[in-house]
């Protein structure tokens with residue numbers, strides 16, 4: 620049995636990638652929350668914000684329930700876990716790395732990805748494609764606002780917009796000094812609005828968007844099930860929606876937003892119909908987990 624892994628990232632939101640095409644290397648009962656936590660530890664393990672298992676959809680027990688009629692069209696399934704071992708519905712940086720890993724592992728031809736490949740996720744099917752510039756794009760589906768909330772950090776309140784990208788986000792537009800925020804612990808939030816927890820973005824809207832962009836923002840993010848990360852793809856999409864919506868009525872939320880995250884730059888195209896996320900993906904290294912570590 621191969622215990623091969625890859626390490627990679629999308630704008631420094633990094634993941635342990637476990638190639639498991641036939642579902643026999645890392646079945647659900649082996650890749651449990653405890654092993655995910657150990658893999659993601661940055662000293663005693665490989666280190667990562669989460670784990671991406673690369674597996675054909677037919678080998679994922681809950682794939683039929685989340686994909687429905689799209690099951691046969693999604694050969695591959697992104698089995699994502701947060702660093703704490705929890706499942707999430709969607710991961711925007713992770714799914715770009717997922718497609719890139721399929722290409723680097725020789726399981727998919729990059730040239731066949733220009734028009735996009737349908738990938739299964741626990742948030743449903745998502746189309747992911749290879750850009751001509753070496754980046755990847757993801758059709759993330761429409762941003763869905765679902766109320767107003769408030770985050771608290773160090774006793775300071777930050778009003779925000781609740782937005783679902785399949786997973787829940789609270790986007791707090793603020794003039795505060797983002798670098799002064801202590802995101803070493805989970806910001807306070809309304810558990811009534813977010814009963815399953817929430818990813819919280821703190822966002823500065825910058826002046827003078829770059830050429831071709833309708834808005835330019837900078838964010839820091841505290842991710843559900845992880846902690847502060849260098850980037851969050853679904854968070855960038857939720858943020859782009861909220862930044863554009865702040866100045867328009869919901870029906871007219873449309874535009875291109877440049878999102879600067881601590882780990883790099885993402886671009887998001889927002890429309891009432893859908894949200895397209897664009898950004899890089901890098902496979903850093905590959906290797907084998909040792910018997911010693913696995914048996915530890």
Ligand SMILES: N[C@H](CCC[C@H](N)C(=O)O)C(=O)O
Nearest residue numbers: 707710711712786843852853
């Ligand atoms: N922590 C998130 C999942 C990962 C999202 C993020 N890494 C991304 O790139 O979208 C959640 O529990 O909803």
